[in-house]
Amino acid sequence: MAQTKVLVADDDPNVREIISLYFSKQQIDLVVAGDGKQAIELMEKEAPDMVILDVMMPQMDGFEACREIRKKWDTPIIMLTAKDEEFDRVLGLELGADDYVTKPFSPRELVARIRAILRRMQPKAKAVEDVANPLTFDQLTIDLDKREVVAAGEKVSFRPKEFDLLVQMAKSPGSVFSREQLLELVWGFDYFGDVRTIDVHIKKIRQRLDKLPYECIHTVWGIGYKFGVDA
Structure with a gap:
């Protein structure tokens, strides 16, 4: 079975290292970017199964990167934010993010959210329903x-x-x-x-x-x- 490929964009090398160490034990291929602009370039090259975007990044922040990704791809996106504020959460969702995680976070929780989102994207067997179509x-x-x-x-x-x-x-x-x-x-x-x-x-x-x-x-x-x- 092919491993899940996740693109993580975060300008903090410590965060990238923590995620890398944990992902390597979870059969997750990691692609890293230092800012939103690099993340967009890697979307074209790597075609990841999931994208994780830090909100605060140089060059292009997470919100702008999310907006640009949604113009071309439907890849699931999780936003990372250091602010536990409703504005950040709602803005990220409005731009097309699927979920958000507030820093500091547990790598285990992040992986759980990744897998939960990917499970929801899997085709489900049709239920027998008495519903007209269309x-x-x-x-x-x-x-x-x-x-x-x-x-x-x-x-x-x-x-x-x-x-x-x-x-x-x-x-x-x-x-x-x-x-x-x-x-x-x-x-x-x-x-x-x-x-x-x-x-x-x-x-x-x-x-x-x-x-x-x-x-x-x-x-x-x-x-x-x-x-x-x-x-």
């Missing part, structure tokens, strides 16, 4: 097999978890889901992040469907969200 709602069509969304006659690109989240709600129109329920249903029990992840992904879904003449995802204040089309 799901059609007036000017919105969701093809479950092709993982395609057509809104107002135009095909719209979704990142994997955005699509999964949309489908989870669209399969039960009118049902109210709490953030915790959606995390469990879409991300699974091994997710380490917080419920704000749901809010960020909902915001992205709404932006992608902004050509529709109606709102599809409705906020249920104090509880969570529900899917509903009122054309």
